[in-house]
Amino acid sequence: MDDSHGVGDDPYAPAKAVLDGGGFGSDPVETAARLDADDPLSGLADRFFTPDDGLYMDGNSLGPASDAALASLDRVVDEWREHLIGGWTDADPPWFEVGERIGAALAPLVGAAPEEVVIGNSITVNVHTLVGTFLDELLAGNGPDRADSAAADGSWDPDVEPAVLVNELDFPSDHYAIRAQLRQRGIDPDEKLRVVESRDGRTIDPADVEAVLEEHDDVGIVFMPTALYRSGQLFDVARIAEAAHDAGAYAGFDAAHSVGAVPHAFDDAGVDFAVWCTYKYLNAGPGALGALFVAERHHGLTPALAGWWGHEKATQFEMNLTYTPADSAGAWQIGTPPLLAAAPLEGAVETLREAGIERIRAKSLALTDLLIALVDERLPEVAIGTPRDRDTRGGHVALEHPDAERLSRALTDRGVVVDFRPPNVVRVCPAAPYTAFADVLAVVDRIEAILDAGAHEEYAASEGGVT
Ligand SMILES: Cc1ncc(COP(=O)(O)O)c(C=O)c1O
Numbered sequence: 001m002d003d004s005h006g007v008g009d010d011p012y013a014p015a016k017a018v019l020d021g022g023g024f025g026s027d028p029v030e031t032a033a034r035l036d037a038d039d040p041l042s043g044l045a046d047r048f049f050t051p052d053d054g055l056y057m058d059g060n061s062l063g064p065a066s067d068a069a070l071a072s073l074d075r076v077v078d079e080w081r082e083h084l085i086g087g088w089t090d091a092d093p094p095w096f097e098v099g100e101r102i103g104a105a106l107a108p109l110v111g112a113a114p115e116e117v118v119i120g121n122s123i124t125v126n127v128h129t130l131v132g133t134f135l136d137e138l139l140a141g142n143g144p145d146r147a148d149s150a151a152a153d154g155s156w157d158p159d160v161e162p163a164v165l166v167n168e169l170d171f172p173s174d175h176y177a178i179r180a181q182l183r184q185r186g187i188d189p190d191e192k193l194r195v196v197e198s199r200d201g202r203t204i205d206p207a208d209v210e211a212v213l214e215e216h217d218d219v220g221i222v223f224m225p226t227a228l229y230r231s232g233q234l235f236d237v238a239r240i241a242e243a244a245h246d247a248g249a250y251a252g253f254d255a256a257h258s259v260g261a262v263p264h265a266f267d268d269a270g271v272d273f274a275v276w277c278t279y280k281y282l283n284a285g286p287g288a289l290g291a292l293f294v295a296e297r298h299h300g301l302t303p304a305l306a307g308w309w310g311h312e313k314a315t316q317f318e319m320n321l322t323y324t325p326a327d328s329a330g331a332w333q334i335g336t337p338p339l340l341a342a343a344p345l346e347g348a349v350e351t352l353r354e355a356g357i358e359r360i361r362a363k364s365l366a367l368t369d370l371l372i373a374l375v376d377e378r379l380p381e382v383a384i385g386t387p388r389d390r391d392t393r394g395g396h397v398a399l400e401h402p403d404a405e406r407l408s409r410a411l412t413d414r415g416v417v418v419d420f421r422p423p424n425v426v427r428v429c430p431a432a433p434y435t436a437f438a439d440v441l442a443v444v445d446r447i448e449a450i451l452d453a454g455a456h457e458e459y460a461a462s463e464g465g466v467t
């Protein structure tokens with residue numbers, strides 16, 4: 001990897017200049033080759049296992065294996081063979097604090113202090129425990145300050161049933177979990193899960209989040225994505241957090257579709273809590289552990305889903321029947337961390353750290369700029385469902401086509417791995433660590449060839465299953 005570019009300057013400015021100059025020039029192959037030659041991250045691709053004869057554009061669902069991820073997995077397998085139960089204390093580093101240790105390694109990616117991040121559970125489980133925790137705080141009258149509170153100390157009035165504010169384009173699992181948490185507290189989710197509507201079916205206007213907060217004074221938690229899973233719209237985390245706090249609500253985020261692709265500043269933005277996975281842009285492998293952030297001011301709270309792995313570490317093995325939560329985000333762990341599902345993340349994060357998240361973001365924007373420009377130029381029947389503005393664009397591009405499902409299957413059969421999300425989106429993710437500018441050109445070439453020949457029309461309609 002060429003390290004001559006410091007973080008801060010944009011080594012991808014030449015790519016932007018090419019695109020701003022009106023497209024990809026008369027010889028796109030030559031232009032892509034030039035951009036790849038100038039790419040300081042180009043050397044990284046050799047360390048990832050992507051198909052030799054295909055194009056992997058699905059890193060927003062499952063990132064590929066890498067040398068570093070497999071090396072850290074192999075190390076833990078060797079430790080298991082060698083140390084057996086002793087690995088919890090004698091492995092180097094010991095397994096006992098794996099959640100905290102790898103959490104600390106992730107913290108810079110989200111702009112957090114080391115003890116504010118931990119790996120554990122899955123996103124869905126972490127939504128359960130964190131939304132549950134903050135609902136309990138509200139119901140106990142301990143919520144954020146509220147100007148209109150009936151409570152003497154200005155905090156949440158415990159007689160008011162708190163609502164949770166979400167949006168209609170969220171990943172469904174989050175709604176399932178939040179509804180369950182409301183139900184378990186005797187709160188009717190049909191009434192208290194407040195859903196911000198989309199104006200265009202693709203994006204959420206932050207002004208609409210603010211408007212719902214103005215209109216309803218019972219919102220105790222605003223829970224939004226940092227980036228939408230379908231369109232890839234990137235949210236202004238600081239703006240949403242400020243709106244939540246101004247309304248006397250907590251601000252929580254599902255950051256699955258941005259961590260590892262987009263830098264975050266959760267502490268500066270005042271985020272209360274966040275969840276994300278590590279199998280997408282963090283490339284830690286299928287079913288790899290989830291991750292979560294809890295702002296330091298909330299450490300010491302009792303998690304809604306308490307378990308012994310979240311107990312204060314120093315006394316965890318005293319086996320007290322009374323639970324003492326760890327004084328860190330580690331408290332939101334529940335049971336024994338699956339070491340083999342945690343191990344690849346250690347190496348995978350090291351590779352991203354070496355690349356630098358600012359540089360990854362700069363390259364990702366250049367790649368998606370290019371993809372959008374090529375689609376505009378060459379695929380008139382395809383619409384761009386992702387915001388064009390760089391500030392509101394995450395790491396993937398949603399290509400909309402009436403026959404998107406069949407198109408995605410035709411692409412997959414031709415070695416271009418993308419995914420389909422109903423009703424009409426093919427998601428294309430040129431992830432920066434291992435995608436070349438030439439790959440983006442090749443994807444567009446293949447889509448064009450399929451559409452020109454009508455090859456997608458040979459596919460049967462959906463049979464369901466994993467897409
Ligand atoms: C935004 C978002 N939230 C939640 C989930 C569910 O994650 P998990 O299956 O790890 O609980 C996913 C993906 O599966 C997702 O993309």
Ligand SMILES: Nc1c(O)cccc1C(=O)C[C@H](N)C(=O)O
Binds near residue numbers: 466
């Ligand atoms: N988590 C997944 C899985 O276990 C199988 C297939 C896909 C996934 C996904 O990550 C889907 C993903 N959350 C999405 O953005 O659609």
